Amino acid sequence: MRLVLLGAPGSGKGTQAARLKQHLQVPHISTGDLLRAEVAAGSPLGVQAKEIMARGDLVSDDILLGMLEDRFSRPDTANGFILDGYPRNLAQAAALDGLLQRIGQPMDAAVQLEVDNELLIERLAGRAKAEGRSDDNPESVRKRLEVYDAQTAPVIEFYRQHGQLTTVDGVGTLDEVFTRIIEAIAPVREVG
Ligand code: B4P
Numbered sequence: 001m002r003l004v005l006l007g008a009p010g011s012g013k014g015t016q017a018a019r020l021k022q023h024l025q026v027p028h029i030s031t032g033d034l035l036r037a038e039v040a041a042g043s044p045l046g047v048q049a050k051e052i053m054a055r056g057d058l059v060s061d062d063i064l065l066g067m068l069e070d071r072f073s074r075p076d077t078a079n080g081f082i083l084d085g086y087p088r089n090l091a092q093a094a095a096l097d098g099l100l101q102r103i104g105q106p107m108d109a110a111v112q113l114e115v116d117n118e119l120l121i122e123r124l125a126g127r128a129k130a131e132g133r134s135d136d137n138p139e140s141v142r143k144r145l146e147v148y149d150a151q152t153a154p155v156i157e158f159y160r161q162h163g164q165l166t167t168v169d170g171v172g173t174l175d176e177v178f179t180r181i182i183e184a185i186a187p188v189r190e191v192g
Helices: 013-024 031-041 044-054 061-072 090-102 117-131 138-161 174-191
Strands: 002-006 028-030 081-084 109-114 165-169
Touching: 002 013, 002 138, 013 028, 013 081, 013 174, 028 031, 031 044, 031 061, 044 061, 061 090, 090 138, 109 138, 109 174, 117 138, 138 165, 165 174
Parallel strands: 002 081, 002 109, 028 081, 109 165
Antiparallel strands: none
């Protein structure tokens, strides 16, 4: 199963991807996690990404595509994957489409998690307290939501036009949202 999770920061992509990974037995590829690992390792890429991420902007498309190509070259993606955090703009969506076609692994489904802004802000404030992530402060959260509306929201339309989009209500308990996702992808899993 090849699945991409779409949604604003705080919509539950990372949270649900971790559960889906267990359920579907495919790797979870989070570009946010890949970038945070580079930052933690202090690599040249991480040094470049650190400030951009902390202020809530997007890291350059070239860096992301290189990172993703590298990740997809690993054998564990042969039976599918859950992609989380990518694509975040239309250029990334087109690049991903090209990459997946080249490796003969077209996307099966795109799941959009819908959550209103007020609740997103509340969840990210909660994570700021619990985990102290450098980009969960109010100013960066505001910026990330702006970036989402301006650059990432059009990606939803991209997948709708490709007939791959399914929208799920992201408000509810973790179990409730998880069940909705499983139900939403059931038709695609039966075909695949
Ligand atoms: P990400 O790591 O993708 O961060 P995110 O959008 O905030 O979502 P995340 O998946 O972590 O959170 P979740 O909704 O699960 O990106 C961070 C930064 O990396 C970006 O701003 C950018 O700078 C850079 N980056 C990443 N990918 C990039 C790309 N492709 N191009 C350029 N730059 C890129 O959860 C949030 C909180 O909500 C958690 O605390 C969770 O516990 C809680 N929560 C989730 N579901 C809940 C529920 N149902 N009920 C209550 N709480 C819930």
